[in-house]
Amino acid sequence: MSKINFKPNEDRVLVEPAEAETKTASGIIIPDTAKEKPQKGKVVAIGEGLKDKPVTVKVGDNILYGKYAGTEINIDGKEYLIMRNSDIFGTI
Amino acid sequence: MSKINFKPNEDRVLVEPAEAETKTASGIIIPDTAKEKPQKGKVVAIGEGLKDKPVTVKVGDNILYGKYAGTEINIDGKEYLIMRNSDIFGTI
Amino acid sequence: MSKINFKPNEDRVLVEPAEAETKTASGIIIPDTAKEKPQKGKVVAIGEGLKDKPVTVKVGDNILYGKYAGTEINIDGKEYLIMRNSDIFGTI
Amino acid sequence: MSKINFKPNEDRVLVEPAEAETKTASGIIIPDTAKEKPQKGKVVAIGEGLKDKPVTVKVGDNILYGKYAGTEINIDGKEYLIMRNSDIFGTI
Amino acid sequence: MSKINFKPNEDRVLVEPAEAETKTASGIIIPDTAKEKPQKGKVVAIGEGLKDKPVTVKVGDNILYGKYAGTEINIDGKEYLIMRNSDIFGTI
Amino acid sequence: MSKINFKPNEDRVLVEPAEAETKTASGIIIPDTAKEKPQKGKVVAIGEGLKDKPVTVKVGDNILYGKYAGTEINIDGKEYLIMRNSDIFGTI
Amino acid sequence: MSKINFKPNEDRVLVEPAEAETKTASGIIIPDTAKEKPQKGKVVAIGEGLKDKPVTVKVGDNILYGKYAGTEINIDGKEYLIMRNSDIFGTI
Numbered sequence: 001m002s003k004i005n006f007k008p009n010e011d012r013v014l015v016e017p018a019e020a021e022t023k024t025a026s027g028i029i030i031p032d033t034a035k036e037k038p039q040k041g042k043v044v045a046i047g048e049g050l051k052d053k054p055v056t057v058k059v060g061d062n063i064l065y066g067k068y069a070g071t072e073i074n075i076d077g078k079e080y081l082i083m084r085n086s087d088i089f090g091t092i
Numbered sequence: 093m094s095k096i097n098f099k100p101n102e103d104r105v106l107v108e109p110a111e112a113e114t115k116t117a118s119g120i121i122i123p124d125t126a127k128e129k130p131q132k133g134k135v136v137a138i139g140e141g142l143k144d145k146p147v148t149v150k151v152g153d154n155i156l157y158g159k160y161a162g163t164e165i166n167i168d169g170k171e172y173l174i175m176r177n178s179d180i181f182g183t184i
Numbered sequence: 185m186s187k188i189n190f191k192p193n194e195d196r197v198l199v200e201p202a203e204a205e206t207k208t209a210s211g212i213i214i215p216d217t218a219k220e221k222p223q224k225g226k227v228v229a230i231g232e233g234l235k236d237k238p239v240t241v242k243v244g245d246n247i248l249y250g251k252y253a254g255t256e257i258n259i260d261g262k263e264y265l266i267m268r269n270s271d272i273f274g275t276i
Numbered sequence: 277m278s279k280i281n282f283k284p285n286e287d288r289v290l291v292e293p294a295e296a297e298t299k300t301a302s303g304i305i306i307p308d309t310a311k312e313k314p315q316k317g318k319v320v321a322i323g324e325g326l327k328d329k330p331v332t333v334k335v336g337d338n339i340l341y342g343k344y345a346g347t348e349i350n351i352d353g354k355e356y357l358i359m360r361n362s363d364i365f366g367t368i
Numbered sequence: 369m370s371k372i373n374f375k376p377n378e379d380r381v382l383v384e385p386a387e388a389e390t391k392t393a394s395g396i397i398i399p400d401t402a403k404e405k406p407q408k409g410k411v412v413a414i415g416e417g418l419k420d421k422p423v424t425v426k427v428g429d430n431i432l433y434g435k436y437a438g439t440e441i442n443i444d445g446k447e448y449l450i451m452r453n454s455d456i457f458g459t460i
Numbered sequence: 461m462s463k464i465n466f467k468p469n470e471d472r473v474l475v476e477p478a479e480a481e482t483k484t485a486s487g488i489i490i491p492d493t494a495k496e497k498p499q500k501g502k503v504v505a506i507g508e509g510l511k512d513k514p515v516t517v518k519v520g521d522n523i524l525y526g527k528y529a530g531t532e533i534n535i536d537g538k539e540y541l542i543m544r545n546s547d548i549f550g551t552i
Numbered sequence: 553m554s555k556i557n558f559k560p561n562e563d564r565v566l567v568e569p570a571e572a573e574t575k576t577a578s579g580i581i582i583p584d585t586a587k588e589k590p591q592k593g594k595v596v597a598i599g600e601g602l603k604d605k606p607v608t609v610k611v612g613d614n615i616l617y618g619k620y621a622g623t624e625i626n627i628d629g630k631e632y633l634i635m636r637n638s639d640i641f642g643t644i
Contacts, residue, residue: 008642082641089174090100181266182192273358274284365450366376457542458468549634550560
């Protein structure tokens with residue numbers, strides 16, 4: 001994870017989604033079409049927060065989030081998710 | 093209930109749902125398809141709370157919650173529910 | 185009404201609904217299928233309240249509430265209603 | 277209007293609706309089926325109010341309210357309306 | 369405009385709607401069915417206001433309001449509109 | 461722009477919409493039916509504002525606003541728009 | 553980017569959208585009809601902000617925003633987007 005040239009606005013958090021699993025726990029290879037969009041990621045940048053909505057995660061945190069959380073944005077040719085702090089379920 | 097490697101965000105609570113009943117009160121075995129999703133569980137991790145929305149349950153509390161409360165999340169291969177503190181009806 | 189092993193969360197109130205009337209005022213027996221779900225009950229447990237939403241009823245109060253107020257929950261094999269304090273119309 | 281055994285909750289007000297008119301202004305008798313539900317009533321009991329929503333009417337006040345204001349409740353065999361203070365248009 | 373026996377509740381305002389125009393500007397008589405409901409009126413009574421919603425018009429003010437503002441109420445056989453202060457566009 | 465006899469209520473602003481353009485930039489005459497409703501206007505009167513919603517434009521300001529902002533009102537035979545301060549995009 | 557004659561109202565921000573890409577990363581020319589509306593732009597003017605909604609970007613900032621953020625407005629014959637500060641995802 002190299003330093004990213006993006007500063008999220010307000011209480012937003014920029015997330016690098018984890019790679020979709022390519023094998024099941026028992027080692028069976030999952031074809032591309034059956035891969036579930038992962039709901040796990042790493043925080044790569046955080047906003048300053050709002051007065052009553054501070055950002056409660058740190059850069060580098062591994063997080064879980066909802067299936068429909070955030071919006072995909074492309075920065076320097078790479079896909080990220082930008083979401084509000086409150087869309088984050090927690091850190092692992 | 094072993095210690096879990098997950099810290100809920102904001103006013104969220106991580107819940108381990110109780111096993112579905114396998115017998116009725118009178119001892120009749122309930123087939124899998126007829127088992128009701130239980131609405132009872134144990135709190136396994138809690139968030140820090142928000143300024144006006146403190147978390148009011150503790151780790152280890154047995155709780156009741158609504159049929160549609162929370163979102164299922166998988167942590168270390170086990171299914172949990174992540175919900176907001178206010179989705180919890182009370183403790184038993 | 186024995187002491188119940190349940191502590192409502194936040195501004196919630198646990199209510200034991202009154203039995204449905206089995207006779208009309210004039211003494212006619214009402215068949216089961218025509219019995220109206222009563223909207224009267226007794227408070228059996230109360231939450232701590234929220235900062236701006238205190239609980240304003242006490243355990244033992246007889247209350248009236250709306251037809252669709254609350255959610256049924258089963259505690260120790262008995263049906264109760266769990267509702268928010270503001271769903272209660274008043275005490276009789 | 278005898279004293280009623282009911283204490284409204286929060287900012288609620290218990291209202292005894294006025295009798296529907298049985299004659300038009302010019303003296304014609306209105307059949308039961310054509311009677312309009314009156315939107316006039318007398319305050320018979322008031323709640324303590326909420327912090328930012330005080331009750332602004334008094335017991336005994338004659339009030340006007342909207343056609344769909346309140347919920348009918350039966351107390352001691354008599355029909356009343358229970359409504360929030362802000363549903364009341366004003367006093368006459 | 370005689371003194372009216374009605375006190376609006378909270379931030380409500382009682383308005384006597386202006387008569388619908390019976391002639392066009394150029395003197396043509398408008399048939400009853402084509403008359404537009406006027407959106408102009410005179411304030412005849414005002415409420416005390418709410419803490420954060422003071423009443424900002426005075427009795428006697430001529431006001432303009434939206435086509436669907438307020439509710440018609442009949443007081444002493446005369447039709448008025450009861451509306452919230454914020455439904456008033458301004459004074460003329 | 462002569463002084464207008466209208467005082468907007470609360471955080472409202474009275475706007476005199478600009479005339480629809482009759483020619484394109486290159487001088488072609490636009491037929492009446494193709495004229496776009498302009499979204500530009502001049503502030504002719506302002507309200508006192510609300511506690512947390514001050515009016516931030518002045519009489520005489522040229523403003524831009526959204527296509528569906530405001531309500532048309534007729535004052536002394538002339539069409540204006542009455543809108544809330546927050547409907548104004550900015551001043552030019 | 554020359555100085556623009558427009559002052560956004562409240563917490564609004566005026567944005568000059570980036571030109572749609574005319575080539576793919578690998579140099580292939582993209583036909584006009586296939587060009588995606590860019591979601592990148594430069595801040596050209598900012599409002600004063602609201603009490604609880606300060607503007608958190610500066611004139612000259614390069615920003616990313618959502619596909620449906622803002623409203624197109626034409627100033628001096630050029631297309632801009634006017635959006636609220638909170639519609640901005642972040643700065644690059």
